[in-house]
Amino acid sequence: MRVAGILLVEDDPSVRTGLELALTRQGHSVTAYATGEEALDHVRARRPEIVILDVMLPGIDGVEVCRRIRRLDSLPIILLTARGDDLDIVVGLEAGADDYVVKPVEPRVLDARIRAVLRRLESASADRISFGDLVIDRGALKVTLANREIHLTPTELRLLLELVRHPGQVLNRRYLLRAVWDHNHVADSRLVDACVQRIRAKIEPVPAEPVFIHTVRGFGYRFSPP
Amino acid sequence: MRVAGILLVEDDPSVRTGLELALTRQGHSVTAYATGEEALDHVRARRPEIVILDVMLPGIDGVEVCRRIRRLDSLPIILLTARGDDLDIVVGLEAGADDYVVKPVEPRVLDARIRAVLRRLESASADRISFGDLVIDRGALKVTLANREIHLTPTELRLLLELVRHPGQVLNRRYLLRAVWDHNHVADSRLVDACVQRIRAKIEPVPAEPVFIHTVRGFGYRFSPP
DNA sequence: GCGCGAGGTCACAGTTCTGTGACACAGAAG
DNA sequence: CTTCTGTGTCACAGAACTGTGACCTCGCGC
Numbered sequence: 307m308r309v310a311g312i313l314l315v316e317d318d319p320s321v322r323t324g325l326e327l328a329l330t331r332q333g334h335s336v337t338a339y340a341t342g343e344e345a346l347d348h349v350r351a352r353r354p355e356i357v358i359l360d361v362m363l364p365g366i367d368g369v370e371v372c373r374r375i376r377r378l379d380s381l382p383i384i385l386l387t388a389r390g391d392d393l394d395i396v397v398g399l400e401a402g403a404d405d406y407v408v409k410p411v412e413p414r415v416l417d418a419r420i421r422a423v424l425r426r427l428e429s430a431s432a433d434r435i436s437f438g439d440l441v442i443d444r445g446a447l448k449v450t451l452a453n454r455e456i457h458l459t460p461t462e463l464r465l466l467l468e469l470v471r472h473p474g475q476v477l478n479r480r481y482l483l484r485a486v487w488d489h490n491h492v493a494d495s496r497l498v499d500a501c502v503q504r505i506r507a508k509i510e511p512v513p514a515e516p517v518f519i520h521t522v523r524g525f526g527y528r529f530s531p532p
Numbered sequence: 533m534r535v536a537g538i539l540l541v542e543d544d545p546s547v548r549t550g551l552e553l554a555l556t557r558q559g560h561s562v563t564a565y566a567t568g569e570e571a572l573d574h575v576r577a578r579r580p581e582i583v584i585l586d587v588m589l590p591g592i593d594g595v596e597v598c599r600r601i602r603r604l605d606s607l608p609i610i611l612l613t614a615r616g617d618d619l620d621i622v623v624g625l626e627a628g629a630d631d632y633v634v635k636p637v638e639p640r641v642l643d644a645r646i647r648a649v650l651r652r653l654e655s656a657s658a659d660r661i662s663f664g665d666l667v668i669d670r671g672a673l674k675v676t677l678a679n680r681e682i683h684l685t686p687t688e689l690r691l692l693l694e695l696v697r698h699p700g701q702v703l704n705r706r707y708l709l710r711a712v713w714d715h716n717h718v719a720d721s722r723l724v725d726a727c728v729q730r731i732r733a734k735i736e737p738v739p740a741e742p743v744f745i746h747t748v749r750g751f752g753y754r755f756s757p758p
Numbered sequence: 759g760c761g762c763g764a765g766g767t768c769a770c771a772g773t774t775c776t777g778t779g780a781c782a783c784a785g786a787a788g
Numbered sequence: 789c790t791t792c793t794g795t796g797t798c799a800c801a802g803a804a805c806t807g808t809g810a811c812c813t814c815g816c817g818c
Contacts, residue, residue: 353700382652392638399644404652405631406645412618418625419632426608426630426652444670445697446711447690459775460686464673471671485672487777497777499795504776514796523785523794685805723807725765732766740766749764749815759818766813775804783796788789 312420313354314338315345315371316386317363321409325358328413334420342366342374349375356420361387361398369401376402382423386411435470437531440509440518442470451509461486462505465498469519469529478526502527538646539580540564541571541597542612543589547635551584554639560646568592575601582646587613587624595627602628608649612637661696663757666735666744668696677735687712688731691724695745695755704752728753 312329316322317340326338337354339345342363348354357375361368372383385398390408398406404423407416434443439452447463449456458466464486469477477485479498487497506513520528538555542548543566552564563580565571568589574580583601587594598609611624616634624632630649633642660669665678673689675682684692690712695703703711705724713723732739743758 351700392641395641396644399648402651404648415618415621418622422625422630423652425628426649445693447673447686447693460673461776467671467673495778496795496797500777500797503796503798521795687806721808722766726767726807729766729768747765761818762816764813764815767811769810770808771806772808773804773806776802778800778802780799781797783794785792785794787792 311352311355312336313345313348313352313357315340315342315358315363315368316360317341318360321360325413325416329417329420332413332417334417340364342368342371345371346374346378349378349381353379354381356382356384356424358384358386358416358420359403361385361389361394369398372398372401372403382427384416384419384423386416437470437473437518440531442466449509456508458505458508461501462508465501466505466509466529469527472529474528474530476522476525476528482526498527537578537581538562539571539574539578539583541566541568541584541589541594542586543567544586547586551639551642555643555646558639558643560643566590568594568597571597572600572604575604575607579605580607582608582610582650584610584612584642584646585629587611587615587620595624598624598627598629608653610642610645610649612642663696663699663744666757668692675735682734684731684734687727688734691727692731692735692755695753698755700754700756702748702751702754708752724753 312334314322314326314329314336316325316338319340322338322340326336329336337348337352339348340363342365345357345359346366349357359368359371363371366374368385368387372385375381375383382404383402384405384407385403386407386409387394387398388409395406405419407419434441434445436442441450443449444467449458449463449466465482468482468485482498486501502519503513506516506519509518510516518529518531520530522528538560540548540552540555540562542551542564545566548564548566552562555562563574563578565574566589568591571583571585572592575583585594585597589597592600594611594613598611601607601609608630609628610631610633611629612633612635613620613624614635621632631645633645660667660671662668667676669675670693675684675689675692691708694708694711708724712727728745729739732742732745735744736742744755746754746756748754
């Protein structure tokens with residue numbers, strides 16, 4: 307069961323307690339506050355995983371709290387409100403909210419929406435890209451092939467990332483020199499070729515018949531997953 | 533104005549045409565189909581940016597289409613339906629949808645929800661993280677401070693990324709040794725300290741009074757943006 | 759203030775990385 | 789086939805990186 311650090315902000319004590327209890331039952335870890343100021347302090351100090359924010363708050367209202375949180379962080383925010391007219395929804399979402407839920411809401415629906423938002427965040431911020439057996443973990447700066455770790459040097463990794471960034475496209479040597487080495491090198495040098503060769507030696511099962519990095523004679527190299 | 537490649541799937545011709553027109557007016561580029569099969573073919577062939585999917589479809593229903601798209605790709609999906617009861621919402625979201633909208637829906641509300649989902653996707657997959665003047669471009673593996681490029685060595689970059697991954701949290705030396713050097717080193721070594729010092733020398737305006745990487749005596753280091 | 763332990767700083771040697779040039783090789787053109 | 793151009797391969801020297809140990813400094817408890 308996933309446990310998320312939820313920050314709940316709701317001024318009505320009975321609604322707050324009810325939601326807190328329900329979300330805790332769903333397996334979340336919840337911290338609840340009644341005002342926007344407290345919520346902002348909590349965000350600054352503790353960085354919750356997700357914020358659930360009532361719109362009608364005393365003091366700073368929910369939409370404004372949402373805007374201020376956005377200035378601090380890009381963490382997910384779900385707005386919660388009794389007012390469900392179209393303009394409110396549009397304004398709320400444009401303030402940077404990820405979802406807008408109209409009260410009263412079934413706890414399991416809210417839970418499903420929380421999970422949807424978190425799931426999206428996770429899959430999108432996944433630090434790894436994979437092409438068949440080849441996995442590039444950009445968070446850890448590691449590359450694995452069929453679960454075996456491959457050691458790439460910084461230059462090799464940069465070149466590979468640059469190629470991978472444009473899958474299927476042919477990138478010429480001049481472009482790669484600029485992008486990876488960022489100096490305007492002599493155009494005629496074995497530099498790129500040598501680096502490609504070193505990468506191939508590490509990631510291609512049969513370097514002579516490349517599966518990942520293909521040579522396009524007269525143009526450059528193309529990364530295309532098998 | 534942002535232009536998104538939207539795939540719209542809706543069997544009712546009048547609703548389909550209406551939404552297509554409205555979304556086009558909002559600046560999106562829309563392709564519309566009436567059945568799930570056509571939609572799946574389109575996803576396979578063209579990879580739209582986002583899919584808006586009616587639940588009640590002839591043949592394969594929307595929720596099932598959603599599941600099958602998820603097997604192909606993690607692209608965002610908004611479910612659209614006339615049935616708005618709680619169970620439907622939960623089932624729809626659990627099938628992998630990013631949002632669930634009940635018809636009839638104001639076009640500008642749908643637009644706002646589309647933008648919210650796309651915004652989340654963008655900010656999460658952004659290749660660059662910035663903290664004040666400090667910008668870490670994980671795509672290009674480059675770090676800039678106040679627009680001046682800072683050269684970090686691979687080990688330094690890894691350590692910085694590891695610290696940045698847990699903003700506000702104190703990470704102890706043992707953890708960092710494992711995460712960055714991944715061997716169980718002698719605990720008492722100046723290794724981590726020396727590396728932190730090297731990073732500070734490069735990114736801290738006044739290394740003696742660090743703004744980014746703070747020492748927490750007795751525990752370790754904490755990255756916290758200024 | 760004193761002493762202690764934790765962290766900062768530094769220089770250096772061993773290691774790794776990288777750009778270069780020479781040459782081999784392959785594919786296209788004639 | 790011959791030639792020509794573009795790419796693959798390799799070894800090597802210079803450059804960059806990194807872990808280590810010694811020593812210095814700071815903060816804290818006494």
